Amino acid sequence: xxxxxxxxxxLALFLSVLLAACGHSSARVxxxxxxxxxxxxxxxxxxxxxxxxxxHQTDAYTEGLLIHNGMLFESIGxxxxxxxxxxxxxxxxxxxxxxxxxxxxxxxxxxxLNGELVQLTWKEGIAYRWDAQSLENLSTATPSGxxxxxxxxxxxxxxxxxxxxxxxxxxxxxxxxxxxxxxxGRHHVTRSNGPTIGLNELEWDGTSVWASRYxxxxxxxxxPGCWTVTAVVDLSAxxxxxxxxxxxxxxxxxxxxxxxxxxxxxxxxxxxxxxxSIYEVRFVPKSSEKGS
Numbered sequence: 001x002x003x004x005x006x007x008x009x010x011l012a013l014f015l016s017v018l019l020a021a022c023g024h025s026s027a028r029v030x031x032x033x034x035x036x037x038x039x040x041x042x043x044x045x046x047x048x049x050x051x052x053x054x055x056h057q058t059d060a061y062t063e064g065l066l067i068h069n070g071m072l073f074e075s076i077g078x079x080x081x082x083x084x085x086x087x088x089x090x091x092x093x094x095x096x097x098x099x100x101x102x103x104x105x106x107x108x109x110x111x112x113l114n115g116e117l118v119q120l121t122w123k124e125g126i127a128y129r130w131d132a133q134s135l136e137n138l139s140t141a142t143p144s145g146x147x148x149x150x151x152x153x154x155x156x157x158x159x160x161x162x163x164x165x166x167x168x169x170x171x172x173x174x175x176x177x178x179x180x181x182x183x184x185g186r187h188h189v190t191r192s193n194g195p196t197i198g199l200n201e202l203e204w205d206g207t208s209v210w211a212s213r214y215x216x217x218x219x220x221x222x223x224p225g226c227w228t229v230t231a232v233v234d235l236s237a238x239x240x241x242x243x244x245x246x247x248x249x250x251x252x253x254x255x256x257x258x259x260x261x262x263x264x265x266x267x268x269x270x271x272x273x274x275x276x277s278i279y280e281v282r283f284v285p286k287s288s289e290k291g292s
Contacts, residue, residue, distance in 0.1 A: 086138050096139045128143040192229070212259060238279055
């Protein structure tokens with residue numbers, strides 16, 4: 001997402017005003033109570049080890065990234081440019097694209113029920129549903145249905161066959177029912193010695209939720225249940241590599257965003273808005289040595 005990522009630190013007297021500025025619904029969902037055994041520990045420091053690179057379309061303002069049935073799907077943002085794309089995993093070629101209305105801003109993307117995908121919008125309160133048949137040929141497809149929700153939509157993932165996890169740019173997540181998208185709970189993500197505001201694009205790896213932090217090079221590994229940060233990935237080296245590659249081509253990049261688990265492997269795909277490459281990476285411990 002784009003705006004409102006810096007309004008987390010504020011006096012309690014003005015909290016309700018700042019929450020509205022960050023795009024929260026005025027009808028606030030109470031924070032769910034966390035288990036008493038939850039503890040917040042210093043997160044592990046990780047970095048990406050590049051396994052492979054895939055060309056990435058430099059017009060893609062990446063909001064959601066997902067591998068679904070052996071194909072890469074990407075939710076593209078910006079008003080007048082938002083779309084859902086299917087992409088060849090090996091070549092980066094766009095195989096199909098369904099454009100959204102000029103009045104909506106595409107956001108997070110996740111697996112839904114019965115083989116469908118669910119695509120958020122930023123301020124429009126609409127989540128588009130794309131069934132399995134429409135995904136086969138996006139170039140001629142239209143959404144098969146919608147969900148509605150209050151507040152902003154940023155990132156979305158689904159915990160396997162369980163609930164959706166959704167972000168709105170704050171430090172909170174909401175759990176949503178995969179049947180009707182109703183809110184099942186709201187949790188505050190906590191981290192030792194660091195911020196969690198700006199939670200954006202999400203991915204589920206079978207055990208943890210991974211979240212990009214908007215306008216940073218951080219990806220947070222989050223433990224469900226306690227909703228605590230267990231590791232922090234530093235993408236700054238990839239950001240610099242993408243910026244240099246774009247500069248050589250006479251283009252510019254935007255922030256890091258986009259994470260997708262590679263099925264059957266210990267790797268992820270990561271990229272950014274307008275980046276010229278998608279990187280297949282393995283998250284490894286970051287050395288404490290200077291310059292690592």
